[in-house]
Amino acid sequence: MTDNTPGKTPLTLLGLGAMGTALARTWLAAGHPLTVWNRTPARAEPLAALGARAAGTAAEAVAASELVVVCLLDDASVEEALTGADLTGKDLVDLTTGTPGQARARAAWARERGARFLDGGIMAVPPMIGVPESGGYVFYSGSRAAFDTHHRTLAVPTGARYVGEDAGFAALQDVALLSAMTGMFAGLSHAFALVREENIDLKEFAQFLVDWLTAMAPATHTTAEELTSGDYTTGVVSNLAMMVAGNTTLLRTAEEQGVSSELLLPFMDLMERRLKDGHGDESGTGVIELLGR
Structure with a gap:
């Protein structure tokens, strides 16, 4: 299912810190089927009560959806969480704060594993998520095709601005x-x-x-x-x-x-x-x- 087909795009979200939780709540409120995973399972419980599916492992969460969004502590956490997950045919969106160099390396890493990749730079704090008038948005760079497929879903929590095929441009x-x-x-x-x-x-x-x-x-x-x-x-x-x-x-x-x-x-x-x-x-x-x- 893509944004061009009827219904709401299912997606997976890895990472339920303050920002991840805010993102999850807005996607759930908008009616998107959402699978979530967090290293500390208890963080998923309030979202499960709202209709999210809590996966037991990151690999299980990745398998649930074509669109996989990652919002973790750092780039090392992303690699650790995705080790062992099958990324073939996935669209991987990394909203973890990092450097341009890390984004470019992660894009190459994702392509080697059969995934399209988008890096995101969030220009907002958690209270701005889901509040259109807040002025928040996310820079996205990397696969234009992946952005075009999912831009409406990505724009649900806050504005989505595509800034180029170079995966490092969003972080930069x-x-x-x-x-x-x-x-x-x-x-x-x-x-x-x-x-x-x-x-x-x-x-x-x-x-x-x-x-x-x-x-x-x-x-x-x-x-x-x-x-x-x-x-x-x-x-x-x-x-x-x-x-x-x-x-x-x-x-x-x-x-x-x-x-x-x-x-x-x-x-x-x-x-x-x-x-x-x-x-x-x-x-x-x-x-x-x-x-x-």
Whole structure:
């Protein structure tokens, strides 16, 4: 049975942690026949009460469905769980968090065992699963045919975005977005550290931060355009020389407030290096050139 035939696609889910359980509940609520397996069998019991079939082994669970979704702790857990399972003719979807290299290796591993493979990068947390308005989604990469066969089923828990035949692209873009988020949180932490000891309403300041970051976010498109064209100078409003000069004020303010600059200095150091290389008329995009190894 596929998404193009009447009825709901049966599927198997290996792994019932917080994310796996959230995925399982949404598929069950949507009427999909679901077989589940977890290393700790007790985790399957609440789902069995909702209509899931609990398999005694991972191999038994894999045998139950053409579509097999894996959401485990790490890549080593995936290999351990699937050892001994017959993957011939299966569509294997790996939602386990991993690296691009691991996804590519797992894709080759799956093909050797007769399966089509999709890797997934989940851009959501468990409470966002099954909530269409949450904005969550999953990046998928690997077999286009497998995605086209099952995309409606995969889109039941949250949005499904296919990003290419290269099995590593989902993990790569997942990690790239999470890396950007990490940098944003570093900036937020520094900003709050500057103001928290003053007579400033932190909730009001939080709204200022949201508004400011929202206003700055479109600069992302400019960065993409500059990287695509290779031109970092046309239409620049605040060039690198101006930004480096402005960093002095940021650092002095942190010193006055008794706040460490350690969250800012690595990026500022890169800006200074690019400036010393003679690129003062550029935007900040040129700093990316220093990150390649």
